[in-house]
Amino acid sequence: FILVCAIRHLRGDTKKHNSMLVNVSRFTGIQSTVRLLIHDFLSEIVNSIKGNSSLSIKEALKNNHINNLYELFKEEYSTVEFSWKEVQKALNKAASKIVTIEVNGSKTAEKIIDYSKENYPGGRSLIAVGGFSLSRGITIEGLSITYFLRNSFAYDTLMQMGRWFGYRPRYEDLCRVYMTNDSAGYYRSISNATEELKEEFH
Numbered sequence: 001f002i003l004v005c006a007i008r009h010l011r012g013d014t015k016k017h018n019s020m021l022v023n024v025s026r027f028t029g030i031q032s033t034v035r036l037l038i039h040d041f042l043s044e045i046v047n048s049i050k051g052n053s054s055l056s057i058k059e060a061l062k063n064n065h066i067n068n069l070y071e072l073f074k075e076e077y078s079t080v081e082f083s084w085k086e087v088q089k090a091l092n093k094a095a096s097k098i099v100t101i102e103v104n105g106s107k108t109a110e111k112i113i114d115y116s117k118e119n120y121p122g123g124r125s126l127i128a129v130g131g132f133s134l135s136r137g138i139t140i141e142g143l144s145i146t147y148f149l150r151n152s153f154a155y156d157t158l159m160q161m162g163r164w165f166g167y168r169p170r171y172e173d174l175c176r177v178y179m180t181n182d183s184a185g186y187y188r189s190i191s192n193a194t195e196e197l198k199e200e201f202h
Contacts, residue, residue, distance in 0.1 A: 001145045003073055004174045005094035005125055006087050008079055008144075009172065017115050017142035018098075018125040026131040028104045028148045035129040039100040042127070045069075046095045060088060077174065094125070103130035103138060108183065113120040115141045144171060148179040 001020040008018060024034055029108075060066045069091070073084055102109035111133070115124055118199035128134065168175055 001127065002049075002091065002095045002098065003069060003077055003087065004144045004171070005098065006090040006102055007077065007082060007174060008171055009090045009094045010082050010086060013123075013170065015123045017120075017123050019113075019140045020127040020145040020147070021134060021140055021143060021144045022127060022129045022147045023131060023134050024129075024147070027111075028102075028106045028131070030130050031102055031104055031131055032106065035100050035102050038127055038129065042095075042100060046098070049091045050093045057085060057088065058177070066091075076176070080173070096121075097125040098127065099125070100127045100129065103128050103133045105133065106109060113138060113140065115139075144168070144175050146177045146179075148177065148183060 001018075005018045008016065023036060024039065025031060045065045048063050052060045052063045052066050061070055066088070070084060070088075073087060077087075101113070103111075103113060105111070108131075113126070113128060114120070128140065130138075134140070
């Protein structure tokens with residue numbers, strides 16, 4: 001997600017929203033724990049970026065977090081139009097904006113994600129952790145990375161969640177969805193069923 005934010009920044013989307021979705025459980029207690037884990041890990045990475053991203057590539061890669069980002073860049077985004085040198089320079093501005101939030105019914109969580117221009121004129125970069133609230137009715141702006149561990153085989157639920165993975169102009173090549181093989185199989189089944197239904201109507 002940090003790499004996506006950096007690449008979008010280089011593409012000129014400096015004031016656009018960036019979002020990552022994490023949906024691993026319907027229980028708010030687990031969602032709170034996951035958000036804290038992500039927050040702590042993100043803080044470690046951001047601190048490493050602040051201290052190392054302006055160094056030479058050779059020196060910066062001595063840091064484990066920077067090196068991990070570099071290896072992931074080569075694996076996932078080596079075909080983008082920017083070099084690692086350019087991406088490394090953009091990491092600090094991109095990563096420093098990212099916050100982690102909970103989206104559920106608990107007191108400290110956001111009920112609806114605030115993307116308003118009044119509150120976030122420079123765009124908002126966030127990692128949203130939630131369950132049912134994320135599955136139904138909430139718009140997630142600038143979604144690029146989805147980490148999805150919820151197993152459901154009910155067609156209506158899958159259709160609700162499937163809307164996350166739509167076409168994203170200007171950054172569709174950066175989007176990634178991480179899910180289990182079982183979940184991928186359920187989406188494959190519903191996709192096939194939808195195509196069969198279209199054929200029957202035709």
